[in-house]
Amino acid sequence: MSYKEDFVNGIFRENPVLRLMIGLCPTLAVSTSAINALGMSIATAFVLIFSNLFTALLRKIIPDEIRIPVFIIIVSTFVTISDYIMQAYTPDLYKALGVFIPLIVVNCIILGRVEAYAYKNPVINSTLDGIGMSLGFAIILTSIGIIREILGAGTILGITLFSPDLAAIVMILPPGAFITIGFLMALLNKLEKRDI
Amino acid sequence: MKKTVNYVVTLSIFCIIAAGSLAFVYIYTMPQINRLKEQNTRLAVTSVIPGAAEIKEEKIDNQVYFIGMKDGKSIGIAIKSTPKGYSAPIQMLVGIDAQGNVSGIAILDQKETPGLGANILTKDFKGTGKAFVDQFIGKNAESILKANQDIDALTGATISTNAVCEGVRTALKLKQEIKP
Numbered sequence: 001m002s003y004k005e006d007f008v009n010g011i012f013r014e015n016p017v018l019r020l021m022i023g024l025c026p027t028l029a030v031s032t033s034a035i036n037a038l039g040m041s042i043a044t045a046f047v048l049i050f051s052n053l054f055t056a057l058l059r060k061i062i063p064d065e066i067r068i069p070v071f072i073i074i075v076s077t078f079v080t081i082s083d084y085i086m087q088a089y090t091p092d093l094y095k096a097l098g099v100f101i102p103l104i105v106v107n108c109i110i111l112g113r114v115e116a117y118a119y120k121n122p123v124i125n126s127t128l129d130g131i132g133m134s135l136g137f138a139i140i141l142t143s144i145g146i147i148r149e150i151l152g153a154g155t156i157l158g159i160t161l162f163s164p165d166l167a168a169i170v171m172i173l174p175p176g177a178f179i180t181i182g183f184l185m186a187l188l189n190k191l192e193k194r195d196i
Numbered sequence: 197m198k199k200t201v202n203y204v205v206t207l208s209i210f211c212i213i214a215a216g217s218l219a220f221v222y223i224y225t226m227p228q229i230n231r232l233k234e235q236n237t238r239l240a241v242t243s244v245i246p247g248a249a250e251i252k253e254e255k256i257d258n259q260v261y262f263i264g265m266k267d268g269k270s271i272g273i274a275i276k277s278t279p280k281g282y283s284a285p286i287q288m289l290v291g292i293d294a295q296g297n298v299s300g301i302a303i304l305d306q307k308e309t310p311g312l313g314a315n316i317l318t319k320d321f322k323g324t325g326k327a328f329v330d331q332f333i334g335k336n337a338e339s340i341l342k343a344n345q346d347i348d349a350l351t352g353a354t355i356s357t358n359a360v361c362e363g364v365r366t367a368l369k370l371k372q373e374i375k376p
Contacts, residue, residue, distance in 0.1 A: 032309075033311050036311065062206070063199075063202065065203065069207060070207065070210050073210050074214070076214075077214040077218060081218065084225040084226075084229070087229050088232070089228070152311075153311075160320070163323060169352055173352060
């Protein structure tokens with residue numbers, strides 16, 4: 001695949017949330033507001049890009065039989081690093097995301113890309129795949145966050161748009177995430193004119 | 197056999213490198229994290245005891261108290277309380293004035309659901325322009341402290357609301373125990 005294809009792949013054709021249907025757990029949990037979704041996207045991007053890069057770099061010396069434990073060491077190292085950095089430099093965001101940072105370790109987008117792509121492809125392609133996938137995840141997660149925050153809480157990035165009494169609380173509860181993902185999936189199908 | 201040794205050695209090398217880089221990041225970020233924590237506690241104490249110019253830390257029976265002082269006199273006490281939240285304990289600080297009324301509450305650490313329970317931190321509760329925890333100000337040991345009775349519950353987060361109530365109740369009880 002060309003560099004450009006590697007990059008665009010994660011945004012549309014193999015969008016992790018809407019196409020591969022992976023990473024739904026963090027998607028449901030943190031997309032209750034736009035700022036949480038954005039923060040989670042940035043943390044996930046950091047981990048995904050560096051895990052892809054290092055796995056691709058080391059792919060020739062990682063024995064096939066023990067590749068999964070090695071992947072987990074690589075991924076968890078970057079998760080812990082981002083946990084410390086966020087705790088030290090962006091304490092407010094860290095407070096809001098709380099439990100979800102350690103959960104990036106088991107985010108199947110990351111282990112999935114490392115196993116399915118970075119382990120078999122050169123460094124530059126893998127890094128671009130990581131960036132594309134992160135961007136695809138970030139765009140969808142933030143869109144869901146914006147939609148759910150407006151409809152469920154009547155605010156956007158914390159700024160009040162209308163009275164919370166008019167908001168549909170179901171949208172910030174888990175069913176709201178499924179409803180939003182369903183509509184976004186339908187929209188992407190329509191845009192790509194895919195027949196199901 | 198040779199293969200197995202190879203696996204063990206490779207995995208160990210990866211672990212050592214990972215541990216080394218984590219130690220490096222830890223050493224580099226820990227002072228900043230500790231500084232922030234200390235600064236937060238100090239800020240929290242002054243916010244729950246309005247008017248405190250000086251803070252004295254005291255430890256009685258393994259419970260840490262912060263006494264707010266002004267002109268050499270104690271004007272209130274801040275008590276740490278950790279009620280059980282929805283997913284993990286909520287760490288909060290409850291300020292109680294000399295008359296035994298709640299003078300302020302600060303949430304130090306919480307792992308409630310983002311967007312729902314985590315709104316215990318909200319500074320604009322239901323569009324009133326007041327923080328969620330401000331509604332506890334003025335409550336005392338005789339208050340009911342229950343969601344939807346004397347306390348307005350957070351939308352979709354009654355458990356978190358009741359957890360904060362529980363924290364306030366514990367702090368009020370502790371206060372009575374140390375100074376009857």
